[in-house]
Amino acid sequence: MKFHSTRHAGLSFSFREAVLHGLAPDGGLVVPEQISSLPPSFWANFSRYSPEEIAYEVAWPFLKTDFIPAQVQQIVQHTLSFSIPLVRVNSSIYSLELFHGPTLAFKDVGARFLAAVLGHLAKDEPRETTVLVATSGDTGSAVAHGFYNVPGTRVVVLYPSGKVSELQEKQFTTLGGNITALEVEGTFDDCQQLVKQAFADADLRQRVSLTSANSINIARLLPQTFYYFLAAAQLPPETPLVFSVPSGNFGNLTAGVLAQRMGLPVEKFLAATNRNDTVPVYLRTGQFDPKPSVPTISNAMDVGNPSNFERLVHLFGTQRMMAAALEGYAYSDSETRDAIRTLFRDTGYVLDPHGAIGYLACRDYATRHPNACCIFLETAHPVKFKETVEGQVGEVEVPERLRKLLTATKQSIKIPARYEALRSQF
Numbered sequence: 001m002k003f004h005s006t007r008h009a010g011l012s013f014s015f016r017e018a019v020l021h022g023l024a025p026d027g028g029l030v031v032p033e034q035i036s037s038l039p040p041s042f043w044a045n046f047s048r049y050s051p052e053e054i055a056y057e058v059a060w061p062f063l064k065t066d067f068i069p070a071q072v073q074q075i076v077q078h079t080l081s082f083s084i085p086l087v088r089v090n091s092s093i094y095s096l097e098l099f100h101g102p103t104l105a106f107k108d109v110g111a112r113f114l115a116a117v118l119g120h121l122a123k124d125e126p127r128e129t130t131v132l133v134a135t136s137g138d139t140g141s142a143v144a145h146g147f148y149n150v151p152g153t154r155v156v157v158l159y160p161s162g163k164v165s166e167l168q169e170k171q172f173t174t175l176g177g178n179i180t181a182l183e184v185e186g187t188f189d190d191c192q193q194l195v196k197q198a199f200a201d202a203d204l205r206q207r208v209s210l211t212s213a214n215s216i217n218i219a220r221l222l223p224q225t226f227y228y229f230l231a232a233a234q235l236p237p238e239t240p241l242v243f244s245v246p247s248g249n250f251g252n253l254t255a256g257v258l259a260q261r262m263g264l265p266v267e268k269f270l271a272a273t274n275r276n277d278t279v280p281v282y283l284r285t286g287q288f289d290p291k292p293s294v295p296t297i298s299n300a301m302d303v304g305n306p307s308n309f310e311r312l313v314h315l316f317g318t319q320r321m322m323a324a325a326l327e328g329y330a331y332s333d334s335e336t337r338d339a340i341r342t343l344f345r346d347t348g349y350v351l352d353p354h355g356a357i358g359y360l361a362c363r364d365y366a367t368r369h370p371n372a373c374c375i376f377l378e379t380a381h382p383v384k385f386k387e388t389v390e391g392q393v394g395e396v397e398v399p400e401r402l403r404k405l406l407t408a409t410k411q412s413i414k415i416p417a418r419y420e421a422l423r424s425q426f
């Protein structure tokens with residue numbers, strides 16, 4: 001399969017090129033050129049397949065020009081190293097738990113797939129591939145864990161000293177091996193600026209093979225289609241599917257639309273946001289009016305100008321088509337807290353603030369569609385937002401592997417926020 005830019009259909013490239021470039025050369029986002037339905041044989045075997053087999057069949061058409069079957073098998077195995085259970089929370093609402101990975105959030109899926117893909121591509125490179133990433137917390141840990149021990153790759157994480165939580169810091173400073181953590185005496189913006197300078201440094205790039213693990217990379221998006229199929233596989237066949245997707249940059253929701261184009265029978269997607277409601281407003285009014293983000297308790301979704309909106313526009317063509325497939329919902333922090341408290345009171349299920357927004361959209365959709373079965377994506381483990389969640393439900397149990405992590409020793413290299421200091425690390 002070929003890929004092209006959202007801005008320029010004439011320009012097409014392979015998966016390998018798309019992954020290595022990140023952005024299309026004209027500044028657009030990479031999208032598949034055409035998306036074909038999965039064959040009847042896939043659906044005939046669907047209920048018998050293991051999660052890895054489903055992921056393999058979904059990934060194969062995209063990867064087959066650049067990889068052999070054994071490599072694709074290894075890539076999906078690395079990606080799905082943890083379970084993705086579908087948990088019923090009440091008579092018509094299900095939680096798709098995407099937080100059982102090493103860093104307790106769905107971003108593990110995309111980061112692990114990208115790492116495995118780059119691991120294979122790195123084999124053809126004479127030099128080690130270095131992934132350079134600036135983080136305010138979560139991206140760094142998902143990337144570090146995804147690439148940990150992947151041969152031929154090294155990760156350098158830059159993070160602002162004293163400005164990430166202890167748990168986040170431990171997630172990328174205790175691995176060692178091919179993961180280096182640079183603790184920058186500055187802000188997250190300083191870290192991003194240093195990374196930009198490194199990518200613009202022609203001399204450094206001659207010596208070191210640098211790659212970014214940017215969230216708009218197609219290799220982080222594609223594997224997010226897997227779990228829409230995995231959710232369907234855990235329900236009786238022919239169940240009409242409604243997915244509620246708590247959204248920030250809309251990568252997750254875009255992946256859902258790709259799954260639908262591959263033939264997954266989805267009735268509706270609920271685009272659920274916090275007060276950063278640029279897309280719900282667009283769906284209602286046709287006006288796309290990006291704004292600076294406002295801080296909320298579901299902070300991974302504090303995005304005023306969603307980066308994947310351009311992909312959604314490309315996939316749907318018009319606002320009318322998009323609004324026919326997607327319904328927008330937006331909620332305040334107090335509605336989010338109420339949802340965490342009342343669902344726990346009524347069922348014992350503990351939501352995180354992001355999943356809570358997905359749950360709210362399902363609940364409101366159900367008032368108008370009483371027979372619908374609605375699945376919300378639970379994108380993070382509640383313990384990641386311990387204070388907020390404990391304010392509503394009392395003590396949240398810390399998983400064993402997290403407790404171990406908190407006692408592990410931090411290894412970081414402190415550097416001033418100056419480019420020469422970063423450069424001397426290579």
Ligand SMILES: *Cc1c(COP(=O)(O)O)cnc(C)c1O
Nearest residue numbers: 247248249250251252300379380
């Ligand atoms: C990144 C993130 C989101 C938003 O996902 P998008 O693909 O950017 O819409 C939601 N919840 C959590 C916990 C996240 O980390």
